[in-house]
Amino acid sequence: AQKVTQAQTEISVVEKEDVTLDCVYETRDTTYYLFWYKQPPSGELVFLIRRNSFDEQNEISGRYSWNFQKSTSSFNFTITASQVVDSAVYFCALKDSSYKLIFGSGTRLLVRP
Amino acid sequence: SQTIHQWPATLVQPVGSPLSLECTVEGTSNPNLYWYRQAAGRGLQLLFYSVGIGQISSEVPQNLSASRPQDRQFILSSKKLLLSDSGFYLCAWNLGGLTYEQYFGPGTRLTVT
Numbered sequence: 001a002q003k004v005t006q007a008q009t010e011i012s013v014v015e016k017e018d019v020t021l022d023c024v025y026e027t028r029d030t031t032y033y034l035f036w037y038k039q040p041p042s043g044e045l046v047f048l049i050r051r052n053s054f055d056e057q058n059e060i061s062g063r064y065s066w067n068f069q070k071s072t073s074s075f076n077f078t079i080t081a082s083q084v085v086d087s088a089v090y091f092c093a094l095k096d097s098s099y100k101l102i103f104g105s106g107t108r109l110l111v112r113p
Numbered sequence: 114s115q116t117i118h119q120w121p122a123t124l125v126q127p128v129g130s131p132l133s134l135e136c137t138v139e140g141t142s143n144p145n146l147y148w149y150r151q152a153a154g155r156g157l158q159l160l161f162y163s164v165g166i167g168q169i170s171s172e173v174p175q176n177l178s179a180s181r182p183q184d185r186q187f188i189l190s191s192k193k194l195l196l197s198d199s200g201f202y203l204c205a206w207n208l209g210g211l212t213y214e215q216y217f218g219p220g221t222r223l224t225v226t
Binding site for chain 1: 145155156157159162164170172201203205213214215216217218219220222
């Protein structure tokens, strides 16, 4: 069965600190897709990144970077030099052979000035 | 570009009253459409998805129903609301094939009193 675990319920950091959000997934499929979404206080989920199971290259986009490791079934998200605007709930999600996106329970990030 | 709309933005309804939430997508054709519910402080639960007009799949048995009367319109309904129906309802869309990320609407915050 598919499952996504975000063990960190809430993280609090001071502005400019680096922070890593953990995501561990389970699936029996060999082809699958992993995602990160951001949910700011307004509520709308914002798509951040998709990663395919056959592409383990890490990705960097500005202050955001993602580390995908199939060996440990992890897809971690790092924010470098965090800012107050990064405060949000972040969701990791998995899609394999079904139509469904399986979401983790989310990690609430609070960046304090 | 594609946009997704949901209305109303907020709704307060008494127990036992009917419900109708609407979602429309602009700028694309034949999207897959999804309804999610997010209870306070929790992750997202997929309620319904649709791959075409009149084609609805239910993920969770409950007193809610969904309909897709037009290609880009998705409606969530209930004949009699329960207190447990309170939550944040999000509509999402994507296209089939290689594009798997879902794009979410602004959401409807429903409070059943």
